Amino acid sequence: MEQGQAPSEKPGRPPAQSTLHEVRTAENSAAYLLPKVQSMKEANPHLTLLDVGAGSGTISVSFAQLIPDGHVTGVDLNPDILPRARAVAEMAGVENIDFQQGSVYKLPFADETFDVTCCHQVLIHIGTPWDALREMLRVTKRGGIVAAREGDYETECVWPDLPYLSKFHKLMAGLMSAGGGTPTAGRQLVSWALKAGAEPSQITLSYSPSSYDTPSRRKICSQGLCDQLRGGSMRAKALKFGLGSEDDFEQMAAAWEEWAKRDDASLAMLNGEILVQK
Amino acid sequence: MEQGQAPSEKPGRPPAQSTLHEVRTAENSAAYLLPKVQSMKEANPHLTLLDVGAGSGTISVSFAQLIPDGHVTGVDLNPDILPRARAVAEMAGVENIDFQQGSVYKLPFADETFDVTCCHQVLIHIGTPWDALREMLRVTKRGGIVAAREGDYETECVWPDLPYLSKFHKLMAGLMSAGGGTPTAGRQLVSWALKAGAEPSQITLSYSPSSYDTPSRRKICSQGLCDQLRGGSMRAKALKFGLGSEDDFEQMAAAWEEWAKRDDASLAMLNGEILVQK
Numbered sequence: 001m002e003q004g005q006a007p008s009e010k011p012g013r014p015p016a017q018s019t020l021h022e023v024r025t026a027e028n029s030a031a032y033l034l035p036k037v038q039s040m041k042e043a044n045p046h047l048t049l050l051d052v053g054a055g056s057g058t059i060s061v062s063f064a065q066l067i068p069d070g071h072v073t074g075v076d077l078n079p080d081i082l083p084r085a086r087a088v089a090e091m092a093g094v095e096n097i098d099f100q101q102g103s104v105y106k107l108p109f110a111d112e113t114f115d116v117t118c119c120h121q122v123l124i125h126i127g128t129p130w131d132a133l134r135e136m137l138r139v140t141k142r143g144g145i146v147a148a149r150e151g152d153y154e155t156e157c158v159w160p161d162l163p164y165l166s167k168f169h170k171l172m173a174g175l176m177s178a179g180g181g182t183p184t185a186g187r188q189l190v191s192w193a194l195k196a197g198a199e200p201s202q203i204t205l206s207y208s209p210s211s212y213d214t215p216s217r218r219k220i221c222s223q224g225l226c227d228q229l230r231g232g233s234m235r236a237k238a239l240k241f242g243l244g245s246e247d248d249f250e251q252m253a254a255a256w257e258e259w260a261k262r263d264d265a266s267l268a269m270l271n272g273e274i275l276v277q278k
Numbered sequence: 279m280e281q282g283q284a285p286s287e288k289p290g291r292p293p294a295q296s297t298l299h300e301v302r303t304a305e306n307s308a309a310y311l312l313p314k315v316q317s318m319k320e321a322n323p324h325l326t327l328l329d330v331g332a333g334s335g336t337i338s339v340s341f342a343q344l345i346p347d348g349h350v351t352g353v354d355l356n357p358d359i360l361p362r363a364r365a366v367a368e369m370a371g372v373e374n375i376d377f378q379q380g381s382v383y384k385l386p387f388a389d390e391t392f393d394v395t396c397c398h399q400v401l402i403h404i405g406t407p408w409d410a411l412r413e414m415l416r417v418t419k420r421g422g423i424v425a426a427r428e429g430d431y432e433t434e435c436v437w438p439d440l441p442y443l444s445k446f447h448k449l450m451a452g453l454m455s456a457g458g459g460t461p462t463a464g465r466q467l468v469s470w471a472l473k474a475g476a477e478p479s480q481i482t483l484s485y486s487p488s489s490y491d492t493p494s495r496r497k498i499c500s501q502g503l504c505d506q507l508r509g510g511s512m513r514a515k516a517l518k519f520g521l522g523s524e525d526d527f528e529q530m531a532a533a534w535e536e537w538a539k540r541d542d543a544s545l546a547m548l549n550g551e552i553l554v555q556k
Contacts, residue, residue: 155433155548159465187437191542200541205492207546209485263478264469268485270433270548 057085152186430464
């Protein structure tokens with residue numbers, strides 16, 4: 001989950017806006033980082049990994065499964081999501097993990113604590129992402145890795161070109177900007193890492209897509225977005241910032257429902273990814 | 279090379295605009311198709327593959343290397359590029375290949391000739407891509423595969439945000455549209471395949487990025503674009519369509535040179551990919 005999202009209504013149950021987040025795993029959301037974690041694990045099975053902005057913890061839990069002799073710590077700004085993350089770990093039978101409340105700007109750890117410090121769709125939502133990267137570098141051991149994967153919302157492409165899907169795109173970009181975020185985060189990751197003090201030679205950049213390219217994935221996507229438009233915290237924020245009316249949100253939800261039924265439907269976006277070798 | 283590009287000035291030498299095209303291989307431009315070709319080759323080593331819009335032939339040649347007991351045919355609308363493609367094959371020592379002139383709208387082959395029929399960055403440039411896909415399906419055997427990978431130019435993201443790079447983006451989209459192409463091809467591939475007569479169950483959609491994310495790749499990219507802006511057929515077309523002045527093109531080339539030197543530079547784009555099982 002991103003920093004600053006609304007609390008889960010029931011501990012151990014996902015909030016409406018988490019439907020889409022909880023399909024995320026290390027495999028589908030951090031593939032760029034896996035070979036590095038694998039090689040570090042071979043050198044040291046007792047690897048420690050910090051997942052910043054862990055939200056519901058699905059990515060953190062899958063990392064914990066990948067380093068069974070290591071330990072994962074998940075941190076989120078929102079204390080109300082922590083029971084859900086702990087429930088996700090428990091349901092998966094994962095014990096080498098803990099979740100704590102904390103801000104990416106002031107991580108509650110000493111210098112050089114973790115071998116790997118990573119985040120996913122966190123920097124895109126915050127005002128000074130280079131400060132977050134500097135803090136992530138601080139808590140990472142020398143020889144360790146800082147990793148971030150962030151969407152580039154302006155690369156989102158949707159088909160068919162239904163008018164209310166374009167309006168939804170503008171709503172999401174507006175929400176991100178109104179909240180102090182950067183819709184074009186993906187393309188700016190290297191510039192942010194440099195601003196955080198990394199040298200060019202320490203940084204490896206890559207890109208990978210997020211896409212909803214099968215009927216079942218489209219259904220999950222549509223349901224998740226409809227939940228958010230009809231009752232999640234996104235809707236509340238959008239109303240607060242005056243970014244649309246209740247009727248607009250209903251029309252957008254209806255457009256996503258139509259989209260999910262279309263044989264020619266497609267949705268994809270580029271994510272930027274950086275590995276910073278400390 | 280795309281359909282309808284300008285001739286090579288010297289047979290056996292790449293034209294200016296091919297600098298970027300000739301780094302393309304099956305591995306970096308058709309990874310979505312390789313597992314399918316591999317499994318088909320295991321069932322039948324004598325696989326036949328048609329590469330439509332083969333241009334300088336680098337992708338065709340790398341396919342021929344992957345199916346040494348099979349045969350690759352490369353077709354391009356432009357007869358002047360064929361000597362370059364043959365030279366590329368000869369330099370690679372590849373003999374199980376031939377290149378012919380032909381249009382994707384009227385391929386010079388009988389029905390059900392090839393096991394695999396593929397194209398790369400061809401449908402994005404032409405007026406009725408569904409007719410091209412129908413023709414590609416016609417020449418493909420039952421049980422065979424039609425494959426296409428096409429950019430979605432509106433997903434292109436560049437950093438830093440230099441003004442003349444934005445102007446270049448508009449120039450390229452304008453050129454594609456003026457030439458009858460579709461800058462948002464990638465997201466429309468499934469709709470085009472359906473229009474060509476394929477059933478939804480026959481189509482597999484995926485996305486992958488093209489990116490220039492290392493200093494050496496950025497240098498190749500910048501040099502290729504500068505060559506095109508300062509002397510290639512793209513410049514001639516842009517002048518013909520009134521899409522910019524000579525001064526504009528020089529400023530764009532200077533912006534790409536600046537971009538290539540920047541430590542924070544990045545460029546990426548999404549490509550749509552379809553496999554159609556016949």
